[in-house]
Amino acid sequence: MTSPANPTRSDAVRNRDLLVAAGREVLAEQGLDAPMSAVAKRAGVGQGTLYRHFPDRLTLATAVLEENVRDIEQVAARPEATLADVLGVVTWQMIRSTAFVGIIRLGGEAHSRHLADRVRTALDGLPKETHGTDDIVLAVAMVSGAVYGQTLEAREAAARRAWRLLGIEIGPVTSGV
Incomplete structure (x- = not known):
């Protein structure tokens, strides 16, 4: 056989x-x-x-990052979802993936624009008391630049400090799924 x-x-x-x-x-x-x-x-x-x-590498990266964006969309779609919840998931992904950081900085490539637009749409659907979506997207890019450190704990601490400096509350830093 x-x-x-x-x-x-x-x-x-x-x-x-x-x-x-x-x-x-x-x-x-x-x-x-x-x-x-x-x-x-x-x-x-x-x-x-x-x-x-x-x-090619771009096709692979897009498939991987697609899952990250899907996680954000799933959390944002929950009826009880808050901006803080979604930012907790975004922060979790930032501190674990240098590739995700590159995408959320809203690069000019069509694939990253598509994924970034999906994140923006997820944020648009959330109640926001003091910050508009453009401000939140800018804050995400700023915080992603502040994520540094050798360990996950160090990167999370840096991200939390950055959010605190911006006066934006984040929820639990979790994958959301």
């Missing part, structure tokens, strides 16, 4: 999921310039499999 030449659909889905999970980790650690080979290695698949799913 021989195995089929093409992987089954479930294998392809599993490999894509492994690659996105590995991409999330590698991009979080190394940023948008992380080598594709590191992602394939972390996922435990060959580079051919990686390139079948993601022909």
Whole structure:
């Protein structure tokens, strides 16, 4: 009995999921310039499999960051969601992913604009007492520039200080899911 030449659909889905999970980790650690080979290695698949799913780094980064934005949208869509809740999720992602920081700084690339616009739309739907969406987006970019430190704890402390200096309350720093 021989195995089929093409992987089954479930294998392809599993490999894509492994690659996105590995991409999330590698991009979080190394940023948008992380080598594709590191992602394939972390996922435990060959580079051919990686390139079948993601022909370039930008496609992979977009898939990974899509999940980050989806988390923000899910939290913002909750009936009881507050701006502080969503900013807690944004902060969680900022302190864990250098790639996410790059995207939320609202770069001029079409893919980052699309993701940034989705974050902006999620923020638009929330009640805001003193700050408009443009001010919040600016504050997110400012805080992302203040996120530094060798440990997650140091980066979270820096982000909290920055939010406090801006006079903006954030909720629990959590993935939201």
